Amino acid sequence: MTDASQNAGPMLAADGTPLKQSLARSLRRQKLRALMLVAPLLLFVMFSFIIPIASMLFRSVENSMVQETLPQTVEALQSWDETSGELPDEAVYDAFVRDMVVAVDNKTHTRLGSRLNYEETGMSSMFRRSGRKLGKMDPETDGPFKDQVIEIHEGWGDPNTWAIIKTHSPAVTNGYFLNAVDMRRTPEGAQSQPEDKQILIKLFGRTLFMSLVITGACILLAYPVSYLLATLPMRVSNLLMILVLLPFWTSLLVRTSAWKVMLQQQGVINDTLVWLGLVADDARLIIINNQIGTIVAMTHILLPFMILPMYSVMQTIPDSYTRAAKSMGATNWTTFWRIYFPQSVPGIGAGSILVFILAIGYYITPEIVGGTKGVFISNRIAYHISSSLNWGLAAALGTILLAVVLLLYWCYDKIVGIDNVKLG
């Protein structure tokens, strides 16, 4: 080591640059190359996953439409006390006519009407009907406007209309989240929805409960199958594997419709039971269009997601452990419960997480076989996306669902430990 003490300066590479620098450069180049290799995937995930989810989260609080369509009105309403029960003064109506002339020109007034109709029934037609006449007014010469506007539609003479506009004017709102938990934003603060409109919390609860039941059913059914797959000779187990995978490759809709044929009152199961004399013809079982239908069909559809991780974990459990236990006098049950089962738990964990998270977001199957009592919160999300166009509420519901999943995942990590999950 005398050489090293003589050359106190940095170690040099062949081309004369310090070795440290040269190493760092080549490392950097390697990292860059690696980054470029994963860049397509990163970009893909960015555009198809992260940005959409972020935009969804944003939609659940975004509410700039009122301010953008009626900027002067919102400004003028600031000085009005919505709890007074009195109509706003001329200044508000004046600003409103000015805003509406612009809005009608841009055809944004009906859009605002649809937006406010989510909060107060009747707003949609009020804006649509008033639009034409209000759009023709001249803000400079036609005033004063208060009586004229009320003449066009009596709704503008209701203090509640203005209170709604004021309440929903902030550009960022908690209104959608309140709606998502059966509450609503009112001039007096957050209040719960009238009882006959409360449904979403119930659906959240039902979604969680049924997803748990489905996960449980999957565990019970998948465990013996996976055990067979892992322990039978290769030739037989391959055949079994195909039987597991075959339905997995069949279209979801086909499988769900097949369950419809099986389960309906004039269906295969009921016909067989009647033929066997187990069930009277006029008392056929109702096993579809309710929770049973959803649980049966979804358990079947999600079963491979439980079997596959279980199977791959069980395959890695060495035979010698169980043989050793038996050789030391353990009964079959003790061997299974104390030796085999603990080693297969990571597979159950992985399968359960997969099945539960998939189940919680399902909507086609519950829609087809769930009737009224077997539908999930996702069916309401779909309704608000495609029918009512209340995307804000749909986004809020989706965000809550996402939060619930993350929360459960966190709980799982705390209780079982995510390290205990293995996919093989």
Add this chain to the structure above:
Amino acid sequence: MKSSISLLTVAAFMTAASGATAEEMTIVSWGGAYSKSQLKAYHEPYSEKTGVTILNDDSSAEAVAKLRAMNEAGNITWDVVDVVAADAIRLCDEGLAMEIDPDTMLAPAPDGTSAADDFGDLLVSDCFVPQIVYSTTFGYRTDLVGDTPPTDVCAVFDTEAYPGKRSLEKRPINNMEWALLCDGVAKDDVYDVLATSEGQEQALAKLDTIKDSVVWWSAGADTPQLLADGEVVMGSTYNGRLFSVIEEQNQPVAMLWDAQVFDLDGWIIPAGLSEERKQRALDYIMFATDTQRLADQAKWISYGPARASSAPLVGQHADLGIDMAPHMPTDPENAKNTFLYNYEFWADYRDDIDAKFQAWLAQ
């Protein structure tokens, strides 16, 4: 959420592709027998006449949400869209459909009547060109109703005279109206009553009397299937679907036309098309909604043409060779007692009543 957002992304990628479609147009419709009738009556003659290639997209059921997503992405890939009137009103309100002036953009009737007069009251929105009148009505199993087949819509609520299940659509529209009619509310008062929360409770209470006997459907094909399987004794669906069960599949099913609810289906043109595509779309609409073309469609499906001047031209079914006029919802014999869907009412009350309806369903 997921599908509509990914649509934005897909739409963005397709920008380049859409520039190349010089003589092509994408027409969106419902699929199945209905799209076939349009293909035969409109698309094929139009392609022959102009050389424009027509691409079909069966997305009408999600048209409103998809058009909104396309609009936000700034890239409209559809040229002409077939929607029900309620959706057309919604699209017009949202600024997603362009306004169509019937006097300058639609063909007059052969006798010179202006298109506005020929369509009459059916022009329910500034953006909408009606195409057909269809009705939501009931069909029943002739072999399961005993010796007295139902003639009155209230048979649906009479589980003693007609035991067994019935299928109803899983939404408040139509069901609430029928419930009130059968609970003694006069036809003219139905929407006034339904506008009050007492009226809504009354309708739900009436529906509650048969709740245990109802199978709820969400796709138009469900009721025909349930009737064919004998799962239900009677059920509501679109009259064209029942026509095909009765006449094309020869199932023991008959129509109950009483209190059928008229509704309209027709064309809209998405807002924000380029000038060239807009002109092509308008040209297509002018062609496809003239008197003869609307009458031609009735050769393939039992929906009534929306123009008054088309009615006398309705002939026979192209394959079955039967007279189509008696199968039209607008035929005088069938239209003795009809009910017209109130668009404005439902545009206002849809969300409110739907929430109550769903809460009631979940109880």
